[in-house]
Amino acid sequence: MSARDGRADGGANPLISVAELRDRLDEVRVLDARWELGRDDGREQYLAGHIPGAVFVDVENELSRHGEPAEGRHPLPADADLATAARRWGIRGGVPVVVYDDHRMLAASRAWWALRRAGLADVRVLDGGWPAWQAAGGAVQTDDVVPEPGDIALGSPGERGTIDTYGAAAWPDKGVLLDVRAAERYRGETEPFDPVAGHIPGARNLPIGRLLTDDGRFRPATEIAAAFADVGAGEGVAVAAYCGSGITAAQLALAGALVGRDVTVYPGSWSAWSNTPGRPVASGDA
Numbered sequence: 563m564s565a566r567d568g569r570a571d572g573g574a575n576p577l578i579s580v581a582e583l584r585d586r587l588d589e590v591r592v593l594d595a596r597w598e599l600g601r602d603d604g605r606e607q608y609l610a611g612h613i614p615g616a617v618f619v620d621v622e623n624e625l626s627r628h629g630e631p632a633e634g635r636h637p638l639p640a641d642a643d644l645a646t647a648a649r650r651w652g653i654r655g656g657v658p659v660v661v662y663d664d665h666r667m668l669a670a671s672r673a674w675w676a677l678r679r680a681g682l683a684d685v686r687v688l689d690g691g692w693p694a695w696q697a698a699g700g701a702v703q704t705d706d707v708v709p710e711p712g713d714i715a716l717g718s719p720g721e722r723g724t725i726d727t728y729g730a731a732a733w734p735d736k737g738v739l740l741d742v743r744a745a746e747r748y749r750g751e752t753e754p755f756d757p758v759a760g761h762i763p764g765a766r767n768l769p770i771g772r773l774l775t776d777d778g779r780f781r782p783a784t785e786i787a788a789a790f791a792d793v794g795a796g797e798g799v800a801v802a803a804y805c806g807s808g809i810t811a812a813q814l815a816l817a818g819a820l821v822g823r824d825v826t827v828y829p830g831s832w833s834a835w836s837n838t839p840g841r842p843v844a845s846g847d848a
Contacts, residue, residue: 576819578686580698593661597621597669614703617651621669631837634830635807641718652709662688666778671813681717730828734764737800741765742814750845758836760843766793787821804828
């Protein structure tokens, strides 16, 4: 079964196709979460053209907050701040939400994960994102959509579904801690963003790129499940994930949902670990 056809366990699909979104565009709230590390022109790209009715989401300031270095580069926003942002986006109770971006569904996965853990059940990611919408000839809007404030009442998840730096250190004793960065960063051969190269001792490497196709979509559910199993994270094993700053780790949580797996996320990720004095560092493939 393809990941785009539904979860391997038959549950609700956290992805939505371009065709389905086009048919339901007037029934859903669409969020544009365009963002890419090292760029700050997401809003400009949004204003140059977006899916009709889409509201721009500021990944740096609404899906993240600015904290101390030991909290990582993209700490989660406070529960109340996320709820305020969700109402600004026009999210209303009972109205489905669809999120997209233009960079391999990365930021959209962060939005999906943040909203899901806050209790929003009906939120999905557009399969293939903005490139897929354009390729299908989808309609384009260029004005800034400012909706009426929504009435959504999100929950206060606190630390639910997450671990901190100390939890990440202990996780290999209870399950598998997955580092989803590129292999060369995991091995410590290069580190373009953080002060120390390497990985958390005991973590295993599952680069997120292994789960994606060349055009930035998820691979079939059977291949995702096999990739989990290949690194010792098969069925019945507790899985936690980290990346550079907690955003790609949320994408692994979405991949897990496609195969019926719960993935705990370390939001601080390597940026928090490497900025915490005294944390040990491993290198190489072990």
